[in-house]
Amino acid sequence: MTPYDDELAAAGLDPAAVLAQIREALAEDLPAGDVTSLATIAAEAQGTGVFAAREAGVVAGLGVAALVFHEVMGDTVTVTDRVPDGTRVEPGDVVMRVSGPTRGLLTAERTALNYASHLSGVATATSHWVEALSGTRAQVLDTRKTLPTYRALQKYAVRCGGGVNHRFSLSDRAMVKDNHVVAAGGVVPAFQAVRAAYPDLRVEVEVTDLDQLRELLDVGCTEILLDNMDSATLAEAVRLNDARGPAGRATLEASGGLTLERAREVAETGVDFISVGALTHSVKVFDLGLDLSEG
Template sequence: MSSLSPETAKALADAGLDPDYVVSVIMMALDEDLADGPDATTEATVPAAATATADFTARAAGVAAGVPVAAAVFDLISQGTAKVTRVARDGDRVEPGSVLLTVTGGTRDLLTGERTALNLLCHLSGVASQTRLWVDAVEGTGAKIRDTRKTTPGLRALEKYAVRCGGGVNHRMSLSDAGLVKDNHVVAAGGVVEAFEALRKARPELPIEVEIDSLDQLPGVLAAGAELILLDNFTPERMRAAVQITGRNELYGRTRLEASGGLTLDQARAVAETGVDYISVGALTHSAPILDIGSDFREEGK
């Protein structure tokens, strides 16, 4: 129960997800449910040869994400015997009653796997739906909504994928694929410019972002060559001033600016209109409510 069909593996790869990683997440979840053996209730009440069809249907409006991941659950648990039809595409807007996925196969397989499939599908669709709210709020401003590393341990790649499904863009995936000079690095290095230059010297190939918490720090990091600056807990007025100062930085051109720190959805438009390039929102992943999706067996003959 650990390998995917070529079709399912391709669907995940086409979505930008590593099939082996997705399998590891699903198997971890299934192991929790099957730690003490098969599903006791299902084994006792459902004949081994019984078959059924289940529709995974949205019960609220939102954005779909994780449809191929949910499909992979049934591919694995049925060992490729279930017929899975992906009705919605990840990134689609869905309404109450929209079918995202239909699965036909052994009834025991459907009942055993449905909670794992729903946990992943509801969570990822919730992240995508939350992201879309922010993306819609800043539409037309040029600002992009960005995630953070405030993700569920083990689910980062899936949650960041869901952010993309909602129209957002990803920040760094790990601590080593990009540099981010934060306040504690500044203290340790003896200054923000010193921290930036130390990182650039040690890892010149990495993209580097520098966090500042005051306008006074901005000229120094611009002069040092920072090309991406995070404005931590700036007011919109200070963000606007930072945009103006940065626009006059002729040595390196238009350095990109990212707003961050305790932002809420009702502030999104005002922040975007300051001219910043990115708005980073930890709540996209750490606080997104699920999208309510249910699994309903069809009645015989339907």
């Protein structure tokens, strides 16, 4: 048990899994201790590290960063002035202070910053898409294009930025993509095969043209991904879908080749979701720094 278990669980994270990942990350840095800090810093030295934003954005992962310090320093560390994950910050804003033995602060610093900077980058990127879609019915979705072993954390950061999570694994929802369609002999046979095998599971099917969309609407598919369509085609897909009325309407997700510059145009076609792999697979880290003061 750690002091952060309840907080992590409330955020939809598995505390044991997060702690195991942190321990693995620290093991990369500490096969034989932090030799520089051991050599240059007195064992009794105390200090405070101030985490501050160096750019504008949305922070996430500060609780994970705090847990890194606790894992290294135990109850000798004190965390104060931590802003909630999901807070929008400006350059110079202090987001957290950590106080304790100076050796421990510097030993944990990089690992803590790696988590908080990366997850804040995901949250900030997501917030830009949320802002671009404001006023439309479209919501931004993440994808499974996540860093291995980081999926839960990255998807948590997406939520901090105002986005919505897609499926977490290959088991919690069926996603029929182009290769499944080829193997099954068409979008309808693929959809029906999944529905027969897993009658209680949500099924989403990817289409590349309006004919496939019509076929799926005719057989009652309720979740459809519109892949790599231009805005005019997306708008026609929405029109065809809405014409079915509330009872026959599917949720429509636009995906493929989307950019932030095009986000508003795509949202205004009337799609329900826009999925963006770049939220997690190629996000720029958020510039967070830690400045140390001793005493």
